[in-house]
Amino acid sequence: MIARWFGKNAGQDAAVEAAALRSDRFRQAREGDWQRLDAIVTRIEGGRLRKLSDDDLLALPALYRTVVSSLAIARETSLDQALISYLEGLARRAWFAVYGPREGLGAWLARFFRGGWSAAVRGLGRDLLIALAVMVLGTVVGWLLVSSNPDWFYSLMGGMGDDVRVPGATREALRHTLFGQQDQNGLSMFAAFLFSNNAQVSLFAFALGFAFGVPSVLLLIHNTAGLGALLWLYHGQGLTLDLIGWLAIHGTTELFAILLAGAAGIHIGRAMAFPGDLPVLTAAAVAGRRAAQVMVGVVLMLVLAALLEGFGRQLIDSTTTRLAIGGTMLALWNAYFFAYRPARARVSN
Amino acid sequence: MARRPRSSAQVPRRPAPDRRQRQVVTPEGVPLPFTIGARGARALALLLDQILIVATMAGLSYLLFSLARAINLKANASGDFVGQAVVVVWVVVMFLFRHIWFLYFELGPRGATPGKRALGLRVAARDGGRLTTEAVVARNFLRDIELTLPVIFVSTALIQGEDATVAGWAGAAWFLIFAFFPFFNRDALRAGDVVAGTWVVEAGRDRLKAALSTGAGAQGRSTLTENRYEFGEAELAIYGEYELQVLERVLRENREEAMVDVAQAICAKIGWNSGRGDERAFLEAYYTQLRAHLERGMRFGQRKADKFS
Numbered sequence: 001m002i003a004r005w006f007g008k009n010a011g012q013d014a015a016v017e018a019a020a021l022r023s024d025r026f027r028q029a030r031e032g033d034w035q036r037l038d039a040i041v042t043r044i045e046g047g048r049l050r051k052l053s054d055d056d057l058l059a060l061p062a063l064y065r066t067v068v069s070s071l072a073i074a075r076e077t078s079l080d081q082a083l084i085s086y087l088e089g090l091a092r093r094a095w096f097a098v099y100g101p102r103e104g105l106g107a108w109l110a111r112f113f114r115g116g117w118s119a120a121v122r123g124l125g126r127d128l129l130i131a132l133a134v135m136v137l138g139t140v141v142g143w144l145l146v147s148s149n150p151d152w153f154y155s156l157m158g159g160m161g162d163d164v165r166v167p168g169a170t171r172e173a174l175r176h177t178l179f180g181q182q183d184q185n186g187l188s189m190f191a192a193f194l195f196s197n198n199a200q201v202s203l204f205a206f207a208l209g210f211a212f213g214v215p216s217v218l219l220l221i222h223n224t225a226g227l228g229a230l231l232w233l234y235h236g237q238g239l240t241l242d243l244i245g246w247l248a249i250h251g252t253t254e255l256f257a258i259l260l261a262g263a264a265g266i267h268i269g270r271a272m273a274f275p276g277d278l279p280v281l282t283a284a285a286v287a288g289r290r291a292a293q294v295m296v297g298v299v300l301m302l303v304l305a306a307l308l309e310g311f312g313r314q315l316i317d318s319t320t321t322r323l324a325i326g327g328t329m330l331a332l333w334n335a336y337f338f339a340y341r342p343a344r345a346r347v348s349n
Numbered sequence: 350m351a352r353r354p355r356s357s358a359q360v361p362r363r364p365a366p367d368r369r370q371r372q373v374v375t376p377e378g379v380p381l382p383f384t385i386g387a388r389g390a391r392a393l394a395l396l397l398d399q400i401l402i403v404a405t406m407a408g409l410s411y412l413l414f415s416l417a418r419a420i421n422l423k424a425n426a427s428g429d430f431v432g433q434a435v436v437v438v439w440v441v442v443m444f445l446f447r448h449i450w451f452l453y454f455e456l457g458p459r460g461a462t463p464g465k466r467a468l469g470l471r472v473a474a475r476d477g478g479r480l481t482t483e484a485v486v487a488r489n490f491l492r493d494i495e496l497t498l499p500v501i502f503v504s505t506a507l508i509q510g511e512d513a514t515v516a517g518w519a520g521a522a523w524f525l526i527f528a529f530f531p532f533f534n535r536d537a538l539r540a541g542d543v544v545a546g547t548w549v550v551e552a553g554r555d556r557l558k559a560a561l562s563t564g565a566g567a568q569g570r571s572t573l574t575e576n577r578y579e580f581g582e583a584e585l586a587i588y589g590e591y592e593l594q595v596l597e598r599v600l601r602e603n604r605e606e607a608m609v610d611v612a613q614a615i616c617a618k619i620g621w622n623s624g625r626g627d628e629r630a631f632l633e634a635y636y637t638q639l640r641a642h643l644e645r646g647m648r649f650g651q652r653k654a655d656k657f658s
Binding site: 021022024035038042045046047065071072079080088095096100101103104204206282284288295 | 377460480490494553557593640
């Protein structure tokens with residue numbers, strides 16, 4: 001260290017000697033380190049990470065600490081405002097580099113699929129059960145409402161003009177909606193599903209969590225009530241199992257996604273309503289970061305559900321196979337979320 | 350509770366305190382100043398990003414489909430299996446594209462999307478600690494809820510026509526609540542920032558300016574008369590750190606009339622007769638000696654904030 005200051009930089013020594021002020025001597029002795037850090041950070045900011053030598057990359061944290069301590073000293077000993085604001089700017093830029101995200105999109109995705117996602121889902125804890133209970137309740141309520149008064153069907157399912165799925169429809173008409181639609185275009189079905197309001201429901205359920213979770217619950221009830229109404233309709237014509245198969249092939253994935261989204265919304269809402277020892281904003285942030293991870297997964301599940309609905313359901317025309325596929329998907333999701341716990345996976349909130 | 354002592358005793362008074370200035374304590378325990386990004390700049394950055402996203406999507410699609418046409422692949426709904434698969438992949442990529450865009454750039458080494466870079470903005474953790482990947486994911490995911498969902502909501506309501514008024518108004522209210530969210534908190538946080546524990550700050554850079562106290566004038570030598578400016582203890586004791594900073598600014602700006610004014614003001618104060626035409630040398634000498642005087646005081650724990658203290 002001393003050798004570096006007094007031996008190599010003879011020219012710098014002369015400048016140090018000439019400087020009148022002690023704070024200028026301080027500045028001149030350290031300026032080399034600052035300029036080096038400046039150069040490294042400039043290259044990082046330019047996105048030229050690959051051109052950075054290993055030496056420079058290793059030196060970055062040490063140089064950053066040097067600059068931070070230089071700044072602390074300069075604030076106490078120097079009144080050179082330009083120097084202090086330069087050091088503040090440099091320390092800030094180096095801070096961005098040193099304390100920025102450690103991993104890129106690819107590395108994060110790899111960690112996400114290898115345990116991060118399922119850990120986040122498990123982190124929702126009992127909110128999953130709440131969402132499940134709410135969805136079951138919604139289905140039952142839908143069924144009961146429609147069975148007591150069929151007029152409810154129209155308000156639950158929305159008034160679609162030419163839909164044959166209405167109370168009083170014949171068994172044949174209903175059966176036709178479930179089977180024999182191979183000629184339909186899978187691609188447009190897929191796209192329609194992906195960009196439809198149906199898929200947005202889960203996003204809404206999550207988004208509405210910010211109002212203490214209440215709208216999330218209402219939305220879940222409203223949507224599953226429609227499901228209950230549909231079940232009642234097909235049950236009346238003895239097509240219950242066929243309908244379940246028709247729904248299950250993509251529905252186990254889609255409803256699971258909606259369940260997760262609702263649970264994520266409730267998770268945020270509950271954290272805000274009952275923050276415990278944390279400040280409300282902190283509690284919301286911790287819950288929100290976990291919920292956002294879950295929601296990234298939900299979006300991917302919805303894409304998968306769209307594929308299953310768009311192609312799988314058109315190509316496979318048998319209730320047994322449909323049920324088998326839906327059941328397998330359900331088992332896979334459950335295994336992935338609750339049984340898959342790699343030791344390496346670390347989830348941070 | 351006892352009132353805190355007035356901060357002006359330690360910190361020099363600023364002419365107009367910037368309401369966007371914040372102090373963040375780094376994990377090393379050193380406070381760093383940050384400037385909250387202006388709301389207008391952020392809106393502009395978002396607009397820029399959206400334009401770039403749409404342009405990139407359009408460009409990619411055009412490229413892909415001209416490629417498909419070139420190899421005679423029927424990439425549409427009535428095509429064969431391969432053609433349909435290509436379309437499916439394309440639809441999925443387009444569906445996820447805006448997420449990929451923001452995450453790829455904000456998790457990359459530059460740490461900002463092109464829009465933010467153009468406007469000199471960056472995302473940072475509010476607590477001064479590490480910006481985690483999860484935080485970046487959360488703040489970008491919530492953008493969908495703040496912006497994309499209500500827009501889709503309103504546009505589908507408009508297309509469907511029926512019940513459009515209720516849904517449209519609901520969507521518009523939703524959009525407005527989130528769009529104006531940053532105006533209702535001091536740090537200009539949008540909902541995604543609240544959840545992620547982040548904020549958007551300015552990421553300017555400036556060069557190290559040469560020290561004023563090491564030039565020829567700083568030695569106290571006049572450029573006109575070869576005289577040396579030497580100031581006594583009493584003449585230096587008049588001013589404090591705030592005046593020193595003003596003097597530094599005047600010297601760096603190097604405007605003739607400003608320097609004449611300041612030199613005359615100092616001369617009047619310390620009872621000197623100012624010599625015309627040598628203001629810069631005079632001011633540099635006074636700056637250097639005043640700084641030496643004040644820094645000597647600092648080393649003994651005595652700080653003088655301004656001329657009144």
